[in-house]
Amino acid sequence: MQMSIHYYVLVLSDRNARLYEGFREKLIDIQNAKFPYAFPSQAESAAGMVRTEPQVQEDMLKTDKRFEHYFNQDPLQLVLLGEEQNLTTFAAFKNRQKIIIGTIEGDYDATSPQDLGKIVWPLIKETIAGKNRNALRELAAASKANQVVSGIEAVEYAVTTEPCATLFVEENYQVKGDIISGSHSLVLAEHVKLWDIIDDVVDLVIEKVLKMGGSVIFLNNGTLAKHDRIALIVQNREN
Numbered sequence: 001m002q003m004s005i006h007y008y009v010l011v012l013s014d015r016n017a018r019l020y021e022g023f024r025e026k027l028i029d030i031q032n033a034k035f036p037y038a039f040p041s042q043a044e045s046a047a048g049m050v051r052t053e054p055q056v057q058e059d060m061l062k063t064d065k066r067f068e069h070y071f072n073q074d075p076l077q078l079v080l081l082g083e084e085q086n087l088t089t090f091a092a093f094k095n096r097q098k099i100i101i102g103t104i105e106g107d108y109d110a111t112s113p114q115d116l117g118k119i120v121w122p123l124i125k126e127t128i129a130g131k132n133r134n135a136l137r138e139l140a141a142a143s144k145a146n147q148v149v150s151g152i153e154a155v156e157y158a159v160t161t162e163p164c165a166t167l168f169v170e171e172n173y174q175v176k177g178d179i180i181s182g183s184h185s186l187v188l189a190e191h192v193k194l195w196d197i198i199d200d201v202v203d204l205v206i207e208k209v210l211k212m213g214g215s216v217i218f219l220n221n222g223t224l225a226k227h228d229r230i231a232l233i234v235q236n237r238e239n
Contacts, residue, residue: 041059166215
């Protein structure tokens with residue numbers, strides 16, 4: 001499983017809203033029945049007239065309703081770009097405040113996805129760096145409290161036997177192998193028959209943690225060297 005930074009970008013011009021799905025610095029323009037979305041106020045207003053505050057509010061509410069369709073399927077964080085009044089109005093929606101990474105003011109209606117990616121990526125990287133620092137402090141504190149399991153074999157076993165809080169894993173970390181039924185033991189690929197090999201045990205571990213209500217934090221390669229590239233904070237472990 002090749003993990004990458006995944007997020008949404010919503011461009012709010014004075015004419016329409018465009019939605020993009022971001023993978024690192026690459027943006028994919030979402031084009032279907034919901035986006036791009038031409039604001040109704042543009043058709044209602046006379047040519048050259050500035051939208052009223054109620055019109056902006058209505059445009060942003062309808063945009064949010066369309067965005068909700070995607071967010072409910074894949075709840076990712078969001079970057080907003082566009083006209084100041086749109087940004088202020090949309091960012092004030094309480095149901096979106098926790099997911100907004102940042103806002104960038106300007107007219108980006110005609111900006112290509114490639115150029116938008118270059119504009120947004122520095123903001124994403126800065127956010128990631130801050131979260132990584134906080135995550136490593138959390139991991140260090142948990143290690144001192146004997147609340148951490150390290151290494152893929154120990155982590156895989158722990159996710160099926162103990163309450164899980166947070167999984168830390170290096171990007172692009174993959175392990176081939178098989179899980180033995182009953183014992184929940186991991187057997188690495190070199191000891192497994194070819195037809196029994198699971199392409200990525202790390203992916204299965206991630207899915208298990210998320211299903212149990214835990215969280216997953218991806219860190220740069222090399223960050224978790226002393227934990228054999230993967231570590232799990234478990235709850236209520238006795239010292």
